Amino acid sequence: MKTIDALLAEGVNGKRVFVRADLNVPLADGTITDDGRIRAVLPTVKALAEAGAKVVVASHLGRPKGAPDPAFSLLPAAERLGELLGAPVAFAQDTVGPAAHDAVDGLEPGQVAVIENLRFNAGETSKDDAERAEFAERLAALADVYVGDGFGAVHRKHASVYDLPAKLPHYAGYLIATEVGVLKKLTDDVKRPYAVVLGGAKVSDKLGVIDHLLEKADRILIGGGMAYTFLKAQGHEVGISLLQEDQIPAVKEYMERAEAKGVEFVLPVDVLVSPDFPDLKTKAPANPTTVAADAIPADQEGLDIGPETRKLYASKLADAATVFWNGPMGVFEHPDYAEGTKAVAQALLDTSAFTVVGGGDSAAAVRTLGFDENAFGHISTGGGASLEYLEGKTLPGLAALEN
């Protein structure tokens, strides 16, 4: 994989360089609540700008449905990028249309433009190779060189991640190089006991990784929205909690295999429930109830792990030598459901283990809940991406940079 250092050595002065970043930052009411993913791509953007490139930054944000949707505009991220760079950043209100071309044509060497959310175009995420290729062709018209630095999205076979690099000279940015360097340590020679904590809300995306973890990890702790599919598979009712019904047979099989292999599966013993999802805007008190994990009322939803589970999980992490954690333990964005995530973060800090926290929201949680990000071994900008990397899967966005 050629890195940006090779590109800088070749010279980029006056060249249009397309940087595929992951600026998929958490927003509340249009305001960025954690800018970690923007800061993570700064070294690449700065180095290119300082070398005189015309830098075109592109990213997705959220999951719009292949058409423009103001709720998912990248404008707030572009503005924050400008603040962090200390220089104005042009923003194009479309992705491959006249506004994008005007913005790029207007760049002087050393200047930066951000184009609108890539997922406003159906071609970006299409499963149809020709449709993706066509969109990639239109993106290619905006640049002379491609730099892949959106680590959080390298597991997606999307036009800007997979198809575009094949059309331009391509290089890996600093973030991708760093992420791969650290995660490699967890695939080569992992120190044991190796504990993995999984939570979050992208349950269908992430359940599959357990298949692989059963071969690797000594202990798997399940929390967040993922826990309820496990509890249901154990025969408990989960009320209106997040549930991946079609995965129940697979989850049962995981639990059986874990037992046979001596891998410890740790599930919540108590949870915080409420009939209502909390108001993340007003943060009005949610008044949750603590119930045993096998006694979730039919009309209620599990929104965090409970106090006994917090203690249990801390004890299961205390003697670990390696911990990988992806996915918050609850709806940490609301203070009434943040204690589970806080307890796991604290448990990681209390061990002498090598700790890796992965995922946009997990990383944001650690920072917004007041933990020092430098106290963890590594904070990865990718959740799904780091999990799939650890699985040993070929990641489309990395393969494209290697070819």
Ligand SMILES: Nc1ncnc2c1ncn2[C@@H]1O[C@H](COP(=O)(O)OP(=O)(O)O)[C@@H](O)[C@H]1O
């Ligand atoms: N029990 C739960 N029910 C619903 N959502 C949850 C629950 N626990 C955690 N979440 C949500 O999961 C989201 C993060 O999930 P995910 O995107 O999978 O993590 P990451 O970005 O770290 O990979 C957070 O917004 C959080 O509110």
Ligand SMILES: O=C(OP(=O)(O)O)[C@H](O)COP(=O)(O)O
């Ligand atoms: O937030 C992301 O992934 P993550 O939640 O697994 O860290 C990435 O930006 C990828 O987004 P996607 O899962 O909508 O493709």
